[in-house]
Amino acid sequence: TTEIYTLSLHDALPIFISICRASLDGTNEEVLFPNGYSPIIYQNKLYYIDNQGNMYRTEPDGSNPEVLLTAAVKSYAIGSDRIFYNDFNHNIYSCKLDGSENTLVRLSSGIPIYSVNAYKDQIYFSEYDTNFNYAKYGYNYTIISCKFDGSEEKALFSSTSYGIYTNLVDNQLVTLDYVLADTSGQMTAWIMTMNLDGSNPQALSR
Secondary structure (H helix, E strand, O other): OOEEEEEEEEOOOOOEEEEEEEEOOOOOOEEEEOOOEEEEEEOOEEEEEOOOOOEEEEOOOOOOOEEEEOOOOOEEEEEOOEEEEEOOOOOEEEEEOOOOOOEEEEOOOOOOEEEEEEEOOEEEEEEEOOOOEOOOOEEEEEEEEEEOOOOOOEEEEEEEEOOOEEEEEOOEEEEEEEEEOOOOOOEEEEEEEEEOOOOOOEEOOO
């Protein structure tokens, strides 16, 4: 690619986020969408959502926008030519890249879902306890996986973090925890890597 796509946080009231495009050296920045989140480029199309949960697909330059899903998407991932997303009621769905064939993958367990990822033939998502853990100053969460059809659900890893940050890279599940280090009141962050089934978790050294 010859361009990068970023989010720009504006210091205004109310706070809003823009999707921007720029050259790889950071020059020629332009705002594509003044109210957009979670940009993904897939098969030369730009996907994003707005703060109402509407999902869009456009050309990389922002032209020819299409509304794929309306008031439905809290977070999403794309894999194997499908979109996987969780809605505002914590259900997980799958649909084709044009928004058709919208299918329920997992009915909400009643526990909030923070984010959804897709990797190979698996969906990964985080459920978290809304009761704040003041001892560690974070939320207790569990990372769960299942097949694209919702089968073979497994709890992989549990921890506590002020924010829940996960990714999937080179056959590794990666998570970042941000909590109180000790009774001093200082916050600290560390990254854990593990196998895709949650085994062999290891903290990365600094």
